Amino acid sequence: MSLTRTTCPYCGVGCGVLADADGTIKGDPDHPANFGRLCSKGAALGETIDLDGRLLHPQINGQRADWDTALDLVAQKFSKAIAEYGPESVAFYASGQLLTEDYYVANKLMKGFIGAANIDTNSRLCMASSVAGHKRAFGTDTVPGTYEDLEEADLIVLVGSNLAWCHPVLYQRIAAAKETRPNMRIVNVDPRRTATTDLADMHLQIAPDGDIALFNGLLAHLADTQKLDATYAQNHVNGMEAAIAAARASNPADSGVQTQELATFFSLWANTTKVVTVYSQGVNQSACGTDKVNAILNCHLATGRIGRPGMGPFSVTGQPNAMGGREVGGLANMLANHLELGNADHRQAVQDFWESPTISTQAGLKAVDLFQACADGQIKALWVMSTNPAVSLPDADGVAAAIANVPFVVTSDIMEKTDTNDLAHVLLPATGWGEKDGTVTNSERRISRQRAFLSAPGSARPDWQIISDVAARMGFGDAFAYQTPADIFAEYVALDAAVSRFPRDLDLSIFADADYASLVPTQWPHNNRRFFADGQFYHPDGKAQMIPIQTPALSKPRFALNTGRNRDQWHTMTRTGKSARLGPHLAEPYVEMHPTDAAALGAAPGALIAVESIYGRTILRALITPRVAQGQLFAPMHWTRQRTTHGTVNSVTAPVTDPFSGQPALKSGAVSASVYKPKWYGFLASNIAPTPQAPYAAVARTQTGWQVELAGSKMPADWETEARKLSEQAEGEVSMQSDPATGTIRIAIVQNGLITALFFASPSPVVVSRTTIISLIGSDTPPLAALAGRSASNQPDAGATVCACFNVGRNTLLAAAANGARSVAALGDATCAGTNCGSCKPELTALLAEASLPMAAE
């Protein structure tokens, strides 16, 4: 079989994938990011390429339209708004899922031809604070590290990064390196214990936003113990004295870490030369995210631990092409190719190259401000590309209302039903992963090709083509006459050459003669050149800049809400939510809560918790665990209004942003929590996709169809009618059992001799084996046996899914452990769990520990 060499569309690790139209997916053994590995999400990509739910044709106000009509309308509306209200009245909101070529064209249209800079992206939510911190310290947005540095380091400090779930293949590379070199030390800095913590020698459970006190304390310790590299600092760094003075004014105890642990960490860092500090959203998504980044960079600059193998700061990006977006300048405060909007020479050079009628002269609206401008009526025409801001931005309900307030909204997307598409006047069908061609840049500056191995479905078109077609209709056809993405990439590289006289880190010269079709994964500036090895930075005097950082005053709300990701889902689940393999792992929106807090609220296991703020309310299943500290909550951000009734976590997060980067603080918002007391709880398994309808409803894909966790605020008059309504199955024969003593209801719907729905309701959280009930859908099991929760084959209940690749449940693993499988490897031998992508290995470790079994050395 001939497999197409492409790149995973999920996280910023940027793994190489071998793919085929029949759904075959393999890790690319030759890709330097993953060397053949894939995580559970990447391995399940073949289950996400069907056309179910796809947007296949343009729509205007919900009616199918042809491309010419839709594109004419978009161009006319944008042109009219610009003519009447000026270029600042229109905006693009793009995405780290766009390919570099798409991003380049969108940025060129907005900044060079419309003449505003109102193009921002969901990357603002991902790593904008790192960009701002890098520019303050280095003079450029340079990520100096490589993945090999992680394997060469003697100490890795993971700050605000659940790498095991959010960058699993990178986590696996570190785990493998630590296995080879057991003396490698890993410190995990995180307010909560995560799957990543299991690999760490030390967990520093900081207070939310306690990072600055921690790294200021480290810098002061390095100064006090003469561990600074004075020669390096003198030759290559400015601002050290002021930074140290500010650090000394900090109180390390404000980090929330105990004195002895602080001393151990400071000593370990001070006495280890090869240190890599990895950070991601836990650092970036904060009201002081940029300062956090600089507090970390200060320590590396003061010790000269940068620019050499196995050491340095390393910002890892959440999105597949956040780095590509940064490179082409696809953010409101950037120009193009790492040039500055505020620099008149840079602007002139870009305008000359583009031969554009104008060039934006000032920064545009950053994400949160952009949607505030929508609410205020400033934005008259908005184009949302490949993203879902009505779910992903803080104050998501306010953002949805703001989008609804814009007179003309167009979206380009691969899916028809999304929370943002529901608010748009025009939907434009874009090609998706596997259908489109282009490039992406991963977290270590490696540009790889995404290649098509599927034909475009319906009348879907690539984003770059859609944007170019609109540009042509706005009168800019000559500048957007691209025939292929290769044309755009060539122009992007040529622009880089045209502005090479300006000192920048970006250098695409290695791609000047590259054959786009056969382009192999390539790091810029060119393979094996290490940034800052010569001590030269990009401020005018060639030195780096240390920044004095003040420790922020931290508020202590009753509950601080931290948001993040699950192992097996990606963003708003429009793609991963299709996979039956990925659906069962943490199949409903939940909130992690400390047992003491749960007891204080009266929340029992399985309770529903109403989390509220001045912005809104969400209802989530309680997951009671000491992984979170008292007074803190954690909830994943994946659930949308398409799959839940009240599970959109960003309904309660606040639009508070970092003053330098504009990145929202999504990790420590003040909320209240209380037990939500419904009249009944329910569980439904069905062979067709139900719409979430009850006051609490969470829909997930299963191997046999769909499941819904439910709760209602009113007792239905008739349970059969309720079951038919919730399952959307008017047909079929109903079998029902009720137990007046417990108030339990069990209903089976059978069509043509096969079970099509099973519904359970109870005054308390429903206790049935989800795995068993789901396995009965589509079977000819007698209804009474099915309602008893027994499978026809009398298979034991596998329990909640832990290993998505082989669908291995918790009960199966516990049984294997009880039978002597006392290591992760032995569990793998016994059940196959963890032997494919390895994403569940941290959970296997935790399960063994929980089972109180002695662990064998692996």
Ligand code: SF4
């Ligand atoms: Fe994709 Fe997983 Fe690799 Fe990230 S780690 S790029 S999600 S396969």
